[in-house]
Amino acid sequence: MSPTRRTTRRSLARRRGPRAAALALLLATATACANDVPEAKWSQGLLPDHVTQEGDVVQTLWNGAWIAALATGAVVIILIVWASIFHRKRRAKADLPPQVRYNLPIEMLYTLIPLVMVSVFFFFTARDSQTLTRVDGDAPVQVKVEAFQWSWRFTTTVNGKELQPVAGVPVHDFHEGPQLVLPTNTKVQFNLSSDDVIHSFWVPEFLFKRDVIPGIKPDDPGNQFQITTLGRTGVFAGRCAELCGVDHSRMLFSVKLVEPNEWNQYIASHQAGSAQ
Structure with a gap:
């Protein structure tokens, strides 16, 4: 084996050593406080299987929030990719694209859509919070x-x-x-x-x-x-x-x-x- 390859392998080993130690430390600290907790069932996704009716409310709100967040992220990524591909500056054209001071339809769009999203989130969160915190006083x-x-x-x-x-x-x-x-x-x-x-x-x-x-x-x-x-x-x-x-x-x-x-x-x- 050539000296160059031996040197390369040694440098890789030196770099992987701290990474492996850091990963081991992370795993140890992440599980250190969970030794006394039984293994939970997670068939409903990212939350443990619930044992109360109120858990259904939390599970539905949780799933809806994730769906909305993923949909919003997908739309943002698509818009970024679309703008990067179809509105990139052509090398053959040195001139800047037409400059405008404002675009009323676009400004209304990116004002109204976030407002609608926040309103929907607020409605479902407030509704479910009221359900979860309600105390009827008639529990046997x-x-x-x-x-x-x-x-x-x-x-x-x-x-x-x-x-x-x-x-x-x-x-x-x-x-x-x-x-x-x-x-x-x-x-x-x-x-x-x-x-x-x-x-x-x-x-x-x-x-x-x-x-x-x-x-x-x-x-x-x-x-x-x-x-x-x-x-x-x-x-x-x-x-x-x-x-x-x-x-x-x-x-x-x-x-x-x-x-x-x-x-x-x-x-x-x-x-x-x-x-x-």
């Missing part, structure tokens, strides 16, 4: 969620009867954290509160999260939301989505969705004053 299951550094306390009320609270401590695995049990095909209202710092209640399969702001009472609309669970059962990871202190990454919990029979058994064994 209500959950008082108390967030604190660095875990959760869940107090469930079923048709006016309070069950035994479930509290946790900071953990490394969501299976070890407090577990909130809920029935399938049921409307559930969450009332959030915090006495220390801002936390955020997040279950990815809900396709929704809500900040828990201290100083706001649990019955305040700003700390409430409701969902209607679907028929899918299982255990789903939850966490705090707001950086809240040293053990923020250990502020884990789980939500278990069960069939009506198992839910009735859970109620019977967790009524206030009963022995577990």
Whole structure:
């Protein structure tokens, strides 16, 4: 092998080494905080499979936004290519194309089209936001969620009867954290509160999260939301989505969705004053 080739290979190896190290570091840091989360199902595209009716609203809005964004990008690219090909300056002609001060039809076009697009985005976003934040107050299951550094306390009320609270401590695995049990095909209202710092209640399969702001009472609309669970059962990871202190990454919990029979058994064994 000639000295020139050996030198070229060495220089390529030196350049690839830092790139490979940077890629390995990126992969390690990207997955470092996800060791405790179960593998989610992603059959609906870029969002995990949802377990609530409100997830359908989020999924539809998400898909529509992507379709609109891709269509807008396609139109822009086509216009750029078209202008570059059919309006490029010919080498044989040194003169500039005719110069005009304004073009009223074009100016109206690029003013009205963005206005229509923004109006459509605003309408659907405002409509869906109102749906997602509406609280009817008639949910048969209500959950008082108390967030604190660095875990959760869940107090469930079923048709006016309070069950035994479930509290946790900071953990490394969501299976070890407090577990909130809920029935399938049921409307559930969450009332959030915090006495220390801002936390955020997040279950990815809900396709929704809500900040828990201290100083706001649990019955305040700003700390409430409701969902209607679907028929899918299982255990789903939850966490705090707001950086809240040293053990923020250990502020884990789980939500278990069960069939009506198992839910009735859970109620019977967790009524206030009963022995577990």
